[in-house]
Amino acid sequence: MMFSYALQAADGAARAGVLTTAHGEVGTPTFMAVGTAGTVKAMTADAVRATGAKIVLGNTYHLMLRPTAERVAKLGGLHKMMDWPGPILTDSGGFQVMSLAKLRKMEEAGVTFRSHLDGTAYFLSPERSTEIQHLLDATITMVLDECTPHPATYDEAALSMALTHRWAGRSRAAFVAREGYGQFGIVQGSTYEDLRRESAAALGAMGFEGYAIGGLAVGEGQAMMYAMLEVTTPCLPVEKPRYLMGVGTPDDLLGSVARGVDMFDCVMPTRAGRTARAYTSHGVFNMRNARFIDDAGPLDERCACLACSRHTRAYLHHLFRCEEMLGPMLLTAHNLTYYQSLMLGAREAILAGAYEAYCAGVRAGWEDG
Amino acid sequence: MMFSYALQAADGAARAGVLTTAHGEVGTPTFMAVGTAGTVKAMTADAVRATGAKIVLGNTYHLMLRPTAERVAKLGGLHKMMDWPGPILTDSGGFQVMSLAKLRKMEEAGVTFRSHLDGTAYFLSPERSTEIQHLLDATITMVLDECTPHPATYDEAALSMALTHRWAGRSRAAFVAREGYGQFGIVQGSTYEDLRRESAAALGAMGFEGYAIGGLAVGEGQAMMYAMLEVTTPCLPVEKPRYLMGVGTPDDLLGSVARGVDMFDCVMPTRAGRTARAYTSHGVFNMRNARFIDDAGPLDERCACLACSRHTRAYLHHLFRCEEMLGPMLLTAHNLTYYQSLMLGAREAILAGAYEAYCAGVRAGWEDG
Secondary structure, three states, X not given: OOOEEEEEEEEOOEEEEEEEEOOEEEEEOEEEEEOOOOOOOOOOHHHHHHOOOOOEEEOHHHHHHOOOHHHHHHOOOHHHHOOOOOOEEEOOXXXXXXXXXXXXXXXXXXXXXXXXXXXXXXXXXXXXXXXXXXXXXXXXXXXXXXXXXXXXXXXXXXXXXXXXXXXXXXXXXXXXXOOOOEEEEEEOOOOOHHHHHHHXXXXXXXXXXXXXXXXXXXXXXXXXXXXHHHHHHHHOOOOOOEEEOOOOOHHHHHHHHOOOOOEEEOOHHHHXXXXXXXXXXXXXXXXOOHHHOOOOOOOOOOOOOHHHHHOOHHHHHHHHHOXXXXXXXXHHHHHHHHHHHHHHHHHHHHHOOOHHHHHHHHHHHHXXX | OOOEEEEEEEEOOEEEEEEEEOOEEEEEOEEEEEOOOOOOOOOOHHHHHHOOOOOEEXXXXXXXXXXXXXXXXXXXXXXXXXXXOOOEEEOOOHHHHXXXXXXXXXXXXXXXXXXOOXXXXXXXXXXXXXXXXXXXXXXEEEOOOOOOOOOOOHHHHHHHHHHHHHHHHHHHHHOOOOOOOEEEEEEOOOOOHHHHHHHHHHXXXXXXXXXXXXXXXXXXXXXXXXXXXXXXXXXXXXOOOEEEOOOOOHHHXXXXXXXXXXXXXXOHHHXXXXXXXXXXXOEEEEOOOHHHOOOOOOOOOOOOOHHHHHOOHHHHHHHHHOOOOHHHHHHHHHHXXXXXXXXXXXXXXXXXOOHHHHHHHHHHHHHHO
């Protein structure tokens, strides 16, 4: 089985397609639930499947520290370890090294850092990141890049992008091709249109199985993010999937799909689920709010998840008020189900040539409250 | 449908039977998972069902504070609120008032106390406890008793027991009989054989649908607990179920079944599941122990739960090491499954007249390590 992406329909810049991998197919647009340390927080693998998720993400940084890539490999890989036979995308570890690790030292060769857990020293290079992801048995391996900090001057952004390109080449060289497995390059270029175009072209020439757009959703704002997507996606190969890293709110997802993005990941639905924030077809609710104390209605009457089909808003409120673990469990399940439904609805709308109307309908629902 | 208990077999003092209630049947001996605040901690209701549990317990004290009995009633009762259509036993609230609440004042009429959460004053009497349990829609209502502190002098124990008997009478008078619902009296008497016999006889005369044995597992030790069971269960009506409150370890359960107990509840398997303690057919393990870091075997090869059938000891160790919520979720599911399997095995052994051999086999497994 080849790793492939088949474009099924386009509606404006929005695309519907199917990603075929060694571990199964994924209809796009799709949202990848984040399973940082080999578990989507507060969810069994069965519960993740029940949300409609087809692909999950693992974090190289966390897994290389604990349990280590070698241990995951000895356990038969990440799929087996976490009971997720479906596709798994792993990041390169670079982003978390910059946001979590201590005493980082960036060099051409790679980055030396100390673990945020116990101070142990590690070295992460394009080659080592690629090797770790191979050991994890990632269906989709990401190149090691430098996520250019925001804001960056033009010169800083250009230098950082050039490093990302050199590292992309080394990551590609280190990638061990296997049938049904792929590797994605990562476009950088900060908020500079010409750099974004240059980066997309440079990476496109390297022949990756897909392309991520990095360095966005780092404080530049939605308008700038959309502007960068608008210049980037037209420069990427049409026949390859595009993945916008670390994005975002439901609204971000709709807007980014409209600008040609196929894949997303974000901790938002899972993190929100643990902190009582509910994403629904009526907008965002804080389930700790006392207005829900006697609300015998379902959280979202359009949702078929466990929280919505079997329980009331009052019960969810009660669980969070009592700090019961079932609160985060049910609300994470709901939020992920909401994200999956949003993307499934987008996919169906694109296939029907009605994406704009779909977005308008969804946004009107959020306004209802 | 009548609330009834059918004795199916006896093997020595050990009994197998079937409890029939408005909310379904329960084979005994049985273990009731504790769902304190309307949720078995770290478990969805589906996950509780998957452990083999047929009946769960709710705590009146916690529920009367949050969300309040009246709110539970407005949500359609505890069964509907927590998605547990099966039988639910609720305690009377008395035990938690004594162990958790502040500024308690015991009087003949009842107990006045302040909530451990916010200091709000409450009054709990036999009548109010019974009313609360009615509002919760408890399948089995417990009488309000005084759990005699340990140790107690003979006179203290006798006085406390007499109060429990008077409150049992008032609880019985307040109980609104409904088809398939029942109320259990509670035997007290501390560590005094004649008081235990007197209490069993006095309560037996009141015609409850079942009998709990209270005031044990409060520090008197397993030998004394067994001694008290041996004098108590022969004094209880043969055709009614017996419930040993708050017990215990797997070994306690086996020994208590051998002494004529049919029902148990305890926070042990759920609490242990949250603190990395695993009950298995090979004894108790602490999953945080580094010996499991590379252990690719199942937690318990004889167990069919999610943790044992889909994951490794190494993964469970990893989850606890990373403080991932899935660790408590999976280990709670396992521990409850282990308790249910232990009771199911006991039931089958009693029906086959082989209970002693069953216990010997289970205990030999624990010794293996």
